Each structure stands twice: as structure tokens, then as C-alpha cells.
Amino acid sequence: MIPSTPEILARLVAEPTVSRTSNLALLDYVEALLAPAGARIERFAHPDGSRANLWATIGPEGPGGVVLSGHTDVVPVEGQDWSGDPFTLVERDGRFYGRGAADMKGFVAAALRAALLAASRPLKVPLHLALSYDEEIGCIGVRGLIEALAARPERPALCIVGEPTGMRIAIGHKGKLALKACCHGQEGHSALAPNALNALHLGAAFITALQARQEELAFKGARDADYDIPYSTIHAGMMRGGTALNIVPNRCEIDFEIRNIAEDDPLKILEGITADAETIAAPYRNRFPTACIEIERVSGYPGLATASDAPAVRLLSRILDHDDPTLKVAFGTEGGLFHETLGISTAVCGPGFMDQGHKPDEFVSAGQLSRCDAMLARLIDVLEAGDP
Structure with a gap:
């Protein structure tokens, strides 16, 4: 049966x-x-x-x-x-x-x-x-x-x-790209914080840049009215960094994603985000040569x-x-x-x-x-x- x-x-x-x-x-x-x-x-x-x-x-x-x-x-x-x-x-x-x-x-x-x-x-x-x-x-x-x-x-x-x-x-x-940004700073004692490079600050600036890209997509990007959210989206879901309050953190990780409508190329969106990451980190390299924000692709689907x-x-x-x-x-x-x-x-x-x-x-x-x-x-x- x-x-x-x-x-x-x-x-x-x-x-x-x-x-x-x-x-x-x-x-x-x-x-x-x-x-x-x-x-x-x-x-x-x-x-x-x-x-x-x-x-x-x-x-x-x-x-x-x-x-x-x-x-x-x-x-x-x-x-x-x-x-x-x-x-x-x-x-x-x-x-x-x-x-x-x-x-x-x-x-x-x-x-x-x-x-x-x-x-x-x-x-x-x-x-x-x-x-x-x-x-x-x-x-x-x-x-x-x-x-x-x-x-x-x-x-x-x-x-x-x-x-x-x-x-x-x-x-x-929508399609999706799941990504990880790793912000590299320079550790130091918090009493001398200006002599170090706080990776969490790099991460905060990166999230601000993600927000700006999202605003651009929302107000100027392609649209598909069949979706509840009719445009491509960028979302930061997790941020990790730091080990103690009195240590300037040298590393910060941010998990974020791109969800794109068919009219948008997610790799093109990612190109802009990668350029933002370099713009954020580059001014610090004279004092901190290892300063950078590396972006890794974790997963995705069309x-x-x-x-x-x-x-x-x-x-x-x-x-x-x-x-x-x-x-x-x-x-x-x-x-x-x-x-x-x-x-x-x-x-x-x-x-x-x-x-x-x-x-x-x-x-x-x-x-x-x-x-x-x-x-x-x-x-x-x-x-x-x-x-x-």
C-alpha cells in the first residue's frame, strides 16, 4: 500500500x-x-x-x-x-x-x-x-x-x-553572491590608539560604502516591479573583530551579500564594491603597508x-x-x-x-x-x- x-x-x-x-x-x-x-x-x-x-x-x-x-x-x-x-x-x-x-x-x-x-x-x-x-x-x-x-x-x-x-x-x-571582506589593520595598545590602525574602523567605513552602493541601486539602478523589493540589494549580515577593549584590533571580517535582479550583473556590482575597499584602505599604506580590505567569494547561485x-x-x-x-x-x-x-x-x-x-x-x-x-x-x- x-x-x-x-x-x-x-x-x-x-x-x-x-x-x-x-x-x-x-x-x-x-x-x-x-x-x-x-x-x-x-x-x-x-x-x-x-x-x-x-x-x-x-x-x-x-x-x-x-x-x-x-x-x-x-x-x-x-x-x-x-x-x-x-x-x-x-x-x-x-x-x-x-x-x-x-x-x-x-x-x-x-x-x-x-x-x-x-x-x-x-x-x-x-x-x-x-x-x-x-x-x-x-x-x-x-x-x-x-x-x-x-x-x-x-x-x-x-x-x-x-x-x-x-x-x-x-x-x-534574484541571484545571490555571498561574500566575506577581511579588513587588515595594525594592532597596538589602546592608550596609543592613534599609532595603530583599527581594523574595525576600516570595517565601519566599508559598511558605510556598502550602504552608499545600496542607495545608488535603490534610487538609480534597474528595477523589476514583480519583486517585493524591486531592485538589487546589498546586505551586511555579520561583523567580527577585536579580542580585548585595550587592544586596537588588527583584523575585522564582514559577511555580506548581493542579491541581484536579472537586469543587473552582480560581478559589476562587486567591481564597484572592490574599488570602494581599495579607496578606503589606500590612504593608510604610507604608515601601515599591510593595510587592505580583501574580498572573498564564499558562495552564490544564479x-x-x-x-x-x-x-x-x-x-x-x-x-x-x-x-x-x-x-x-x-x-x-x-x-x-x-x-x-x-x-x-x-x-x-x-x-x-x-x-x-x-x-x-x-x-x-x-x-x-x-x-x-x-x-x-x-x-x-x-x-x-x-x-x-
Whole structure:
């Protein structure tokens, strides 16, 4: 008997697959579900072997097919005031509560159930499942899987990324660059502070420069009215430096990011920020030769800009139970990587809402899961007919 989506979701939530920790037990459960149904399964592991991507195919071999893409990792629960165990799924008043219920194990559960249903049908076009790790820290894990697929002569035709959109079709999101600025000063005794170079002061000047660049983007940059914030953004999230009050710090680190709309080139924005860093540090080098602000790229992913009449959008429009207009979402997804690296038409559509994710008592409603199940059932009909 095929388990229900909530039953599968309960098993997925029970695995505390926080980013950078193992997801192998969850993948073992997935394989135990899919392998007896005849799915062809591959894993693409992280170099240390602690976690992996999983690729599963139901139906005929060959090119084409539709990918259902989801990530298995979740954000941490530390410091959050949950009303119960975050890793035990609880149903209450038509909602399913648990870490990852919305982002995005609800969709993964529905996709697994759909794969089991598809296994009993004579599909003419294959159904693929792509389950990744470490999405929450910059879409890092899925790259190994996508690179392996890119090296193959046969590729899928379409991709549906099941991030929570309230079951509406999302055709765009911003790209992201995660960066680290390291400010190098010269340490000294705080009683003689003017004889040293305070790295925190360099960092403060750098953050001021970031603010100025943000103002420029907000008032003079390109705009896309489909986004809540209709322009590219620059954000400083963390600043670290100093060891004691009476020591002038010689090092300061700032973690910052660029989130760009399609009309802006993030590398061009970064060029301006790098020039600002040099402008800040250069005047000090006569007295402090090692003064500098070094910028390191930590991670990043491309944005998604799918045409409203693209194949993935047309397919979703056929199998959804509504004709709501498309939208663009504020959060990033792996969709840009599937589109950019594999060249396949990609859109985002999944159950729940992102404003429920990443917070205590995260939930997805039973109604949203039911609508996702219905959408995927219609997808199976399309794959059986051979007309995606």
C-alpha cells in the first residue's frame, strides 16, 4: 500500500537533516521506498561522504522527462521557541507542524508519493526526482548532481522546483553572491590608539560604502516591479573583530551579500564594491603597508528568469487547479542552476508559504499538500500520455 503524503512527511521531518550534517538516513528511507517500485537510483556524495544528492528515475530510459527537484536539508532550530519537538510532525487544526514542513519536505513527500504512483503506470516519458543537500547555505550540494547530469548526452526536458509558493507558478527569483571582506589593520595598545590602525574602523567605513552602493541601486539602478523589493540589494549580515577593549584590533571580517535582479550583473556590482575597499584602505599604506580590505567569494547561485510562455510554465498551467498569474519570489532556489547549467526549462511551484519557514512552529497546511498531490497526479497522466 502506498503511504500518504503526510505519512511520508512524518518520516522526513523525523530526520534532523540540518545543513552540513548527514542526510544519509533520510536517503536510505527514500531508497527503501523507491527501489522496490523499480526506480533507478543514483547518489552523488559530498567529498567527505557524510551527505549526498539522490537522483531517481521512474519510467522509460532515454532523454527528456520532468524533474521534481527538492532539497533535504533544513535550517537549525537552536534559539527558537517551539511548542513541541521540531522533529516530530504534529497535525493540528488542518496544519502539519515540524521543521522543514514548508521548506521543503512537504513537496519532497508529495514527490515521493507521486513517484510510487507513477511506478505502476505505463509512462511514455520519464519522471525524475532530484533530492539535494546543503541548499540552505547557498545551493551548494546540488552542484555535483547537476554537473554529472551536464556531462551526459541525454538530459531531462523540464524541471519543477517545489519550493513553497502557495501552489502558484514562480518564474523568477534574484541571484545571490555571498561574500566575506577581511579588513587588515595594525594592532597596538589602546592608550596609543592613534599609532595603530583599527581594523574595525576600516570595517565601519566599508559598511558605510556598502550602504552608499545600496542607495545608488535603490534610487538609480534597474528595477523589476514583480519583486517585493524591486531592485538589487546589498546586505551586511555579520561583523567580527577585536579580542580585548585595550587592544586596537588588527583584523575585522564582514559577511555580506548581493542579491541581484536579472537586469543587473552582480560581478559589476562587486567591481564597484572592490574599488570602494581599495579607496578606503589606500590612504593608510604610507604608515601601515599591510593595510587592505580583501574580498572573498564564499558562495552564490544564479537567478531565475523564466519566460511566462516557457515549456515548464505551460506544463504547470495545464496541471494546476487554478489560473492565477505567475509571480517572482524573494527567496533563492536551485532553479537557476538547473536552467543555467543544464539548459532546461524551469519553474518553481510547491505547497506552503515561505513566510512559515525558518521560524518556530513551521507548518504546511493539509489543503496545500492535497493541492500538490492533485497537481502531481495530473502530471503522471501527462507523462503516461507522452505529452508533457
